[in-house]
Amino acid sequence: MSVTDDKTTSASFSAEAARRAVELARQTLQIEADAILALKSRLRDDSAEPLAQAVQAVLQCQGRTVVSGIGKSGHIGRKIAATLASTGSPSLFMHPAEASHGDLGMVTPKDVFIAISNSGETAELLAIVPIIKRMGAVIIAMTGNDDSSLARMAAVHLNVGVAKEACTLNLAPTASTTATLAMGDALAVSLLDARGFLEEDFARSHPGGALGRRLLTHVRDVMRSGEAIPAVRPDVSLSAALMEITRKGMAMTAVVDEQFRPIGVFTDGDLRRLLERGQDFTSFSIAEVMHAQPQSINQDRLAVDAVQLMEQFRINQLLVTDAEGVLTGALHIHDLTRAKVI
Template sequence: MGSDCLNTESVKDEDLIKLGRAVIETEAAAVAALTNRIDDQFVVACRLLLQCEGRVVVIGMGKSGHIGSKLAATLASTGTPAFFVHPGEAGHGDLGMITADDTLIALSNSGETDEVNQLLPLIKRRQIPLVAITGNPSSTLARAASVHLDVAVDREACPLGLAPTASTTASLAMGDALAIALLEARGFTAEDFALSHPGGRLGRRLLLRIEDLMHPSADTPQVYPGTGLADALVEMTRYGLGMTAIVDHDQRILGIFTDGDLRRALDKNVDVHQTPIEAVMTPNPRHVERQQLAAEALAMMEEKRINALLVADADSRLVGALNMHDLLRAGVV
């Protein structure tokens, strides 16, 4: 019966919830079953991939191909150079993309996918290591592989038992296990990750330094001790950073005066025309150095609940300023 003839109103809300939960439970069980299969074979697979002097090439057809493409992307972004090759295209020239220095990962739930298995003689002839991820340890692909990782599931989450669901989830989880094990083994760091994700928020948080965002000293409001509060307010207004630094004649930071300090001073009925800035400033303020990560400045602002920081050199001389708006514009927040 065509879908246009179905009476969707006959499906109860609780039935939809029950079906959705059943899928999650089935797939969760499939992934949980993989725990006992992280064994010596898994170690061999990791060693093969770590010893690869070229790139890891991932192949797979259909839904396995989609999982393989994601696996290749995960490997590439976590320190293991990798790319995906469609096995159908490999047999028509793309096999030339694979070199003798590479290592292959082949995904096939049945282990009998024609487009994949047709490549096995050529892979064997070139002595390219092969990691097979299948749900059938006795399959052609599993037997031809250098090492086989078993991702068999008891049943699919699809009630018809047809659509790849639990099996693809299991393959995805096994691929992630490989990628993260390799990441740890290579000593891959958060900064390494950011270098391959410079356009993302994480990349900005981990790569941007304070010197990339700060206002230089020439654009930072600053006054000397003895300056009247009224004149200091004029200096603050001129630069629009919501604060001013108080420095000595060697540019060493003595204090900071912010919008918050102004509110507190006004609450105490301080005379803005008679009060020197050092009487109301915050002395010896926390500051950062220009080489520090912008994320460190953000953490300090959040911890101290402040909106601006002075930037100083190793001798506490003023070199610039940074405020929360700068971090927001740069996408660090």
């Protein structure tokens, strides 16, 4: 039946067809899982293991890791290059066909070149790998055949061969691409660990992501400062303090000493609780009703630490100080929400 046959677009999908689809899905997942486990069993626990040699080559690389492949191997190569780049190993993808028409200038003698081909006989790669090798770059091949042309040319060969493809025709790259991707991830993770790559390093490569914001945003970046800080002296009246709360719009005010160090805090919640007592508080000074020893955070701490403090003490505002304990800012939970730290 032709793929354009009207029957292929029929809305009918029998129960038997559904069962077959699920069974084929299970078989596909099992075949691909087996392919990855087979890769694991091939790895030897010694310095002669090709993966260890590949890690060493990339670690010693003074340039970048250039990844190349065509077709499905190219798609996998792009992902491997992206993973390497985001985990501390400067990397880029180069299309092998475009390389023959000028893009080969991307490669330098200081680079490591990873050539990906399941057969190891991809013509576009075989046309450029000898040139790159003469240039002096280290060649790492990822193929499914130890005796392939690419494997023989490479300084390091990572065998990603599979027993069979998950495709029912044993033709479409499925298990082989999964195995290659997994080997690329194994290489990237091994390099990440060898470099001592930390969360902070990862965040610097992902400043636009949630993790980047959490690990790169400091309290000083999001706090309210200068005239926006609600602050009064302890001898002012409660009425004057309420005016400060209203002007600054943070639903609280800090109470500071002569050195502008916080000695107390008074919030809208405190005011409500005071009103519930039914007392005449018009003659009170703020020092009589404030909370002494307020919670605060250093301006150089991460904003995510401020979130944790607020959650711990169930508060919506936090005072910010410098190393000398001087009030330099104030944070509201909304400031952290706007900065997408939460």
